[in-house]
Amino acid sequence: xxxxxxxxxxxVGFFTDTSLCIGCKACEVxxxxxxxxxxxxxxxSGHSYDNTVALGADTWRHVAFVEQRKELGASGVASGGxxxxxxxxxxxxxxxxxxxxxxxxxxxxxxxxxxxxxxxxVCPTGALFRTEFDTVVVQEDVCNGCGYCIxxxxxxxxxxxxxxxxAWKCTLCYDRVKEDMTPACAQACPTHSIQFGELxxxxxxxxxxxxxxxxxxAAGAQLYLADEADGVGGAGAFxxxxxxxxxxxxxxxxxxxxxxxxxxxxxxGLAAVGLGAALVAAVL
Amino acid sequence: xxxYYGRPVIKEPVWTPEIPWYLFAGGLGGxxxxxxxxxxxRGNEVLARRAWAAALASMTVSPVLLISDLGMPSRFxxxxxxxxxxxxxxxxxxxxxxxxxxxGAAALDALLPAGAGGAAPRRRVSPLRGGAPGFxxxxxxxxxxxxxxxxxASPRFSSARRALALAAxxxxxxxxxxxxxxxxxxxxxxxxTAVPVWHEARRELPALFGAGAAASAGAAATILTPCAFAGxxxxxxxxxxxxxxxxxxxMEHRLRELAEPYHRGAAGAYGQFARGxxxxxxxxxxxxxxxxxxxxxxxxxxxLAGAACERxxxxxxxxxxxxxxxxxxxxxxxxxTSGRARGGSRRSTAQGGPPAPAPADAAF
Numbered sequence: 001x002x003x004x005x006x007x008x009x010x011x012v013g014f015f016t017d018t019s020l021c022i023g024c025k026a027c028e029v030x031x032x033x034x035x036x037x038x039x040x041x042x043x044x045s046g047h048s049y050d051n052t053v054a055l056g057a058d059t060w061r062h063v064a065f066v067e068q069r070k071e072l073g074a075s076g077v078a079s080g081g082x083x084x085x086x087x088x089x090x091x092x093x094x095x096x097x098x099x100x101x102x103x104x105x106x107x108x109x110x111x112x113x114x115x116x117x118x119x120x121x122v123c124p125t126g127a128l129f130r131t132e133f134d135t136v137v138v139q140e141d142v143c144n145g146c147g148y149c150i151x152x153x154x155x156x157x158x159x160x161x162x163x164x165x166x167a168w169k170c171t172l173c174y175d176r177v178k179e180d181m182t183p184a185c186a187q188a189c190p191t192h193s194i195q196f197g198e199l200x201x202x203x204x205x206x207x208x209x210x211x212x213x214x215x216x217x218a219a220g221a222q223l224y225l226a227d228e229a230d231g232v233g234g235a236g237a238f239x240x241x242x243x244x245x246x247x248x249x250x251x252x253x254x255x256x257x258x259x260x261x262x263x264x265x266x267x268x269g270l271a272a273v274g275l276g277a278a279l280v281a282a283v284l
Numbered sequence: 285x286x287x288y289y290g291r292p293v294i295k296e297p298v299w300t301p302e303i304p305w306y307l308f309a310g311g312l313g314g315x316x317x318x319x320x321x322x323x324x325x326r327g328n329e330v331l332a333r334r335a336w337a338a339a340l341a342s343m344t345v346s347p348v349l350l351i352s353d354l355g356m357p358s359r360f361x362x363x364x365x366x367x368x369x370x371x372x373x374x375x376x377x378x379x380x381x382x383x384x385x386x387x388g389a390a391a392l393d394a395l396l397p398a399g400a401g402g403a404a405p406r407r408r409v410s411p412l413r414g415g416a417p418g419f420x421x422x423x424x425x426x427x428x429x430x431x432x433x434x435x436x437a438s439p440r441f442s443s444a445r446r447a448l449a450l451a452a453x454x455x456x457x458x459x460x461x462x463x464x465x466x467x468x469x470x471x472x473x474x475x476x477t478a479v480p481v482w483h484e485a486r487r488e489l490p491a492l493f494g495a496g497a498a499a500s501a502g503a504a505a506t507i508l509t510p511c512a513f514a515g516x517x518x519x520x521x522x523x524x525x526x527x528x529x530x531x532x533x534x535m536e537h538r539l540r541e542l543a544e545p546y547h548r549g550a551a552g553a554y555g556q557f558a559r560g561x562x563x564x565x566x567x568x569x570x571x572x573x574x575x576x577x578x579x580x581x582x583x584x585x586x587x588l589a590g591a592a593c594e595r596x597x598x599x600x601x602x603x604x605x606x607x608x609x610x611x612x613x614x615x616x617x618x619x620x621t622s623g624r625a626r627g628g629s630r631r632s633t634a635q636g637g638p639p640a641p642a643p644a645d646a647a648f
Contacts, residue, residue: 047289054291064288122476124374125362144362145355147298148373151477151606156295165355214632222629230628245628246613249288253616253625257476257483258370264472264486265369271471271490272464275315278498278527279460282520283322 004132011134012177013236014186015202018107018248019093019213019221020193023049027061027108030188034173035060038161048104054249055109056159060170061185064248066105091216107248108194110185111136111157111170112225113236116256119149119158119169127167134199135172135236143167154232154254172236199236206240218242224250231255287609294478296606302349304599307470308500308592309349310380311493313342314463315501315520317387320394321460323516331517333394334508338501339459340391343384350380372472379469383462386455393452396445467497474602480612481545481605482598488535489598495531496591498524499562503587506569506580514580518573521587525566528594529559542611551601554593562590 002008031037040058045051048065055062113135120128120136127142128149138149138158145165150158158169173183181187186196195202206223213221220243225235231254245252287293297303320335351360364381368374471490474482482489502521506514532555536543545551565586572579605611619625 121370124371126366144359150295151297151479154478160298210632222631224629227630229626246287249291251293251616253619253627264475267487268468268472268490271468271494275467275494275498276464278523279318283516
């Protein structure tokens with residue numbers, strides 16, 4: 001960010017509060033419409049209401065639907081056909097919990113715009129770059145489709161478009177943000193599950209929300225990627241989840257591979273020296 | 285079912301079969317350049333010429349393989365827009381450029397007939413002259429004497445030839461030195477990803493590929509070179525094979541549960557082939573390679589096939605470990621629960637909230 005000097009802007013991002021998500025997929029649709037993302041016709045997945053299945057080149061928002069059957073109530077006693085009223089009334093929690101103990105978790109996933117972004121680090125062409133808003137964007141006129149970013153991302157966000165061979169992902173609506181507009185997905189979200197703003201503000205808001213939900217009895221509530229101490233240095237797009245990350249298909253301890261760069265290059269150097277020694281030993 | 289409907293957490297690479305073949309070709313080329321330079325220094329021109337030929341062929345093929353793997357091959361020059369140490373692919377592109385350029389000059393000088401007037405500043409006559417017939421030069425050594433007067437008629441040719449000979453002097457050690465990282469950086473290329481069995485093997489993969497480079501460079505030269513001159517090549521093939529066989533268990537020991545993908549499916553099959561072929565080939569070279577050219581050729585072919593299979597095993601294991609979410613989630617969850625990592629999540633720190641329910645978190 002220092003490279004932007006005076007042109008640097010406050011870091012922006014998304015706080016996706018999954019406790020408010022109703023699974024309407026307006027974010028998916030708005031994203032496709034605004035960004036001209038091609039259709040992603042999938043088959044019927046059979047995974048609840050999720051036929052988008054995963055983030056990828058043509059899916060920059062993905063709403064996950066998790067169906068869980070678990071004990072009701074903070075005390076572990078089934079409360080007999082009622083939603084947990086306190087949770088609902090106090091917090092507006094949208095996850096529906098019926099008498100048979102079905103809990104429905106919905107969460108809109110997106111590129112995390114990591115502080116330490118492996119995709120950007122490994123990109124050999126410089127197509128992936130950090131904007132003045134501290135977001136991570138692929139320049140489509142530079143990308144040559146080497147595909148290195150795709151397995152480098154610890155979240156599986158990027159994908160390759162088959163017809164043009166390049167890698168694509170969420171831009172956090174770079175074009176809209178530059179014009180002081182809200183990204184399309186956040187604009188379209190009817191429940192404020194997707195909140196856009198300056199990251200510092202979002203983090204404060206998220207911490208308050210976590211405390212509110214936790215004290216109302218949402219035991220599994222957790223903030224995901226909200227801290228700079230995690231393996232990606234915190235994310236520009238972070239989440240409030242109601243269960244462990246892996247339940248939503250998110251990695252519980254994501255790490256930017258660049259953190260281990262030193263040991264990797266050391267191993268390369270030692271192996272090269274070893275190869276040289278083998279050559280000398282063989283010829284002499 | 286692990287995770288979210290058993291769906292992968294990370295994406296499989298989109299790399300095509302060109303990549304494992306490049307892992308093989310790059311190592312073969314890098315190792316061969318080193319062998320060629322050292323053999324030349326020792327005066328074994330017969331071996332040096334053939335090793336230069338192997339290096340040239342591999343380094344000609346390598347960029348073709350890499351470019352055809354690109355989603356947009358027409359933009360291959362974008363690889364040289366910048367140099368980034370955080371991107372082994374960027375570093376590798378430059379190393380391949382340097383090694384390929386140097387190898388080109390060195391190998392062409394070694395393989396082309398000398399220009400008129402003895403322009404080549406280097407000794408061209410092997411001290412072992414009178415040995416077995418050469419591979420590129422006819423047995424009677426007639427080509428050079430027949431060519432030379434005719435070429436001498438064209439001054440432009442001879443000055444170009446002289447320039448090549450001049451360039452080859454620094455190019456030979458440069459090719460040999462750049463060949464070393466070219467053979468091992470591919471380990472970093474794979475390791476610098478989120479693919480579990482690659483990233484967690486980051487300390488061993490470069491050694492594995494370096495060993496494979498030694499084995500395949502030695503094997504190729506063993507095949508191409510008459511037995512009397514191929515001693516260093518045979519030794520290199522055997523040393524490389526032994527190292528390759530030693531590094532695999534080391535890597536799997538370090539990977540622990542994550543070694544599983546190396547034993548399953550296609551990766552497991554390639555791995556077994558690799559071990560079998562490498563053992564058989566190196567034994568054949570060690571036992572009969574110095575006496576029988578047929579045994580040397582067969583042994584060399586087996587070692588080469590073994591090195592190729594080893595690369596394919598690693599490549600396939602990476603895909604398998606990316607596809608199954610348990611290889612991504614389980615080690616990460618272990619890190620969190622055992623306190624070896626902070627993890628990606630933070631829970632409420634508030635006191636006085638209701639006690640957390642018993643973890644009935646067995647979803648689905």
